[in-house]
Amino acid sequence: MLATVALLRARNARTILDLGTGLGRHAVALAGEGFEVAAVDASPSGIEEARRVARAAGVDAEFAVCSFVDLPFGPSRFDYVLAWNVIYHGDRTSVRRAIGEIDRVLVPGGIYQGTMLSRRHADLEVASEISPGTYVQPGEDERSHPHFYCDARELLELHPGFEPLELRDRDQGDGDRVVNEWHWEFVLEKAAR
Numbered sequence: 146m147l148a149t150v151a152l153l154r155a156r157n158a159r160t161i162l163d164l165g166t167g168l169g170r171h172a173v174a175l176a177g178e179g180f181e182v183a184a185v186d187a188s189p190s191g192i193e194e195a196r197r198v199a200r201a202a203g204v205d206a207e208f209a210v211c212s213f214v215d216l217p218f219g220p221s222r223f224d225y226v227l228a229w230n231v232i233y234h235g236d237r238t239s240v241r242r243a244i245g246e247i248d249r250v251l252v253p254g255g256i257y258q259g260t261m262l263s264r265r266h267a268d269l270e271v272a273s274e275i276s277p278g279t280y281v282q283p284g285e286d287e288r289s290h291p292h293f294y295c296d297a298r299e300l301l302e303l304h305p306g307f308e309p310l311e312l313r314d315r316d317q318g319d320g321d322r323v324v325n326e327w328h329w330e331f332v333l334e335k336a337a338r
């Protein structure tokens with residue numbers, strides 16, 4: 146994510162949304178870089194902790210609890226949206242809605258950086274498909290733990306209003322150890338319509 150900061154500065158990006166901020170690690174780092182940051186997550190305790198981390202770091206950010214399928218922001222509000230390891234928590238329908246929301250809140254020409262689960266991921270050796278592209282792990286609840294996986298073609302199909310600047314499938318596992326936790330990591334540019 147920090148490698149993208151140079152691109153954001155070159156684009157004169159100012160406003161940032163960290164979608165699914167978790168404990169706020171990216172939001173706090175980006176606020177520390179001088180950007181105007183909003184950070185949201187579905188987890189109230191996550192947001193509470195992220196607020197605490199931001200206070201301790203001495204940076205300002207706006208925090209809110211909400212779902213990625215219904216963002217409390219007007220259109221074209223952000224120059225950059227980051228959703229790192231977030232929007233694949235759900236099925237294809239919720240992934241589509243999340244991407245629609247990201248598209249809506251981004252300015253034309255804005256940057257979306259994110260990740261999606263890859264069909265190369267080791268999970269799929271044991272998971273059960275409950276709807277197209279959507280799987281649960283053995284013993285997990287279908288309603289609370291569905292995850293969506295895709296290949297590169299589908300990933301691009303899911304983002305019709307975007308052009309890829311970077312796209313790679315990376316094993317996010319443990320340092321140099323191969324654990325086959327493959328994720329698509331991408332930087333996309335919204336069409337400047």
Ligand SMILES: C[S@@+](CC[C@H](N)C(=O)[O-])C[C@H]1O[C@@H](n2cnc3c(N)ncnc32)[C@H](O)[C@@H]1O
Nearest residue numbers: 165166167186187188211212213229230231234
């Ligand atoms: C793997 S964590 C990633 C956190 C953060 N982006 C990071 O990289 O440190 C996934 C986050 O997505 C959030 N999340 C899951 N479903 C969500 C939803 N429907 N709307 C908003 N956030 C959601 C979880 O609460 C969790 O904080």
